[in-house]
Amino acid sequence: MAVNTTSASHTPRAATRQAGAPPQLRAIRVHQQRIIKTVILTVTSLFLGIPPLSMLIFTLRHPLSGRWSLDPWKAIFTADGSALGADLSTLWSGLGISLGLCMATVVIMLLLLVPVMVIAHIRSKRLERIIEWVATLPLTIPAIVLVVGLGPIYRWLSTDVLSSNPIWLCFAYAILVMPYAFRALTVGLNSIDVLTLCETARxxxxxxxxxxxxxxxxxxxxxMLSASFISISVVLGEYTVASLLGRMNLQVALYQLGQSNSQISTAMSLLALLFGVLLLVSIDLISGAMRRSKENNQPCL
Known part of the structure; x- marks a missing residue:
């Protein structure tokens, strides 16, 4: 009891001493914190911003002649790369396949994870931990190892059950996006009282x-929106599984296009990167709008 009393008596004194610090000392601390924040933000911005900036410069400046030109970007937006010796039909085919894969993967992921996670959250915490362990396994298994196991399965599906259409990669992609989607859905389930809502409704x-x-x-x-947007970003950037299984998607098409014109391929990669960033930013914008709408619709007591 004496030890607790002593520590309790010292705590208000420390708080009072800190609150009563001279204004000059507080100003110095604030200035130091500002400097540290500025350094961290600058280093992070340079680390994240230099690669896209280098890609942009590469698309505008010809690597051999040094001539600056917007021809690669014009080729993308006009869908005509003949002037630069590039066939863009493969690129648009890969883009269409990747967009179809995004929609199919999101549907499979939501149909698979949402009901299972809700049931496990209601019924058994032990089952929820097992599902979490299974869902996070793709993070610990390299993609090339997954392809070794998926190869025979896709060979059998292509010859005996389905076809060799790249859209069937959605089953493999649903496995790849599972860890990220699981975390997003877990945050949503933990933010509401699921048991109380279910018992009240029942x-x-x-x-x-x-x-x-x-x-x-x-x-x-x-x-669910967060899980869907993150899944779309993962699918748009996936290359290993599609390449090793001999299927076409956006990243494989960019690789093939890079063999004939690397500037157009880099410009399209930059657009895909920008699209992924916009998706992630839209998560915050949509969630903030939904939160404000929910707060405005709450009745005043």
Whole structure:
């Protein structure tokens, strides 16, 4: 008791001493914190900004002649690369396939993860930990190792069950995006009281289907959007699985285009990177708008 009393008596004194520090000392501390923040932000901005800036310069300046030109960007926006000796048909085909893969992967991911995670969150914490362990496995297994296991399966699917259409890569991509989607959905589930919502709705006579679609899903829209956008970014940037399985997607098309015109390939890669950044920024914008809308719709007490 004496030790606790002593420590308790010292705590207010320390707080009072810190609050009563001279204004000059507080100003020095604030100035030091400002300098540290500026250095960290500058280093981070340079680390993240120099590679895209180098890519942009490479697309504008011809590496051999040193001539500056917008021809690679004109070729992309006019869909005509004949003047630069590049066939853009493969690029547009790969882009269309990747967009289709994004939609299929998001649908499979949501249909697979959302019901399973909700049931596990309600029924059993132990089952939830098992699902978390399974969902995070793709982070620990390299993509090339996954391809070794997926190769025979896709060979059998292509010959006996489905076809060799690249759209069937959505099954493999659903595995790759699972760790990121799982984390986003977990944040949404932990932010609401799922048990109380389910018990209240059930006590009012709602069926489990009604509880899931009318009670839980409206409260999980934000996390579902986050999981979907992150999954789209992962699918648009995936190269290893598609290349080793001999399928076409955007990254494989960019690699093939780079063999004939590296400037157009780099410009398109920069656009894909910008699109991924816009998706991630839109997560914050949409979540902020949904949060403000929910706060405005709450009744005043």
């Amino acid at each position: 006590s009012l006579g709602a069926s489990w289907a009604r509880v899931f679609f009318r009670v839980l899903l409206p409260n999980l829209w934000q996390s």
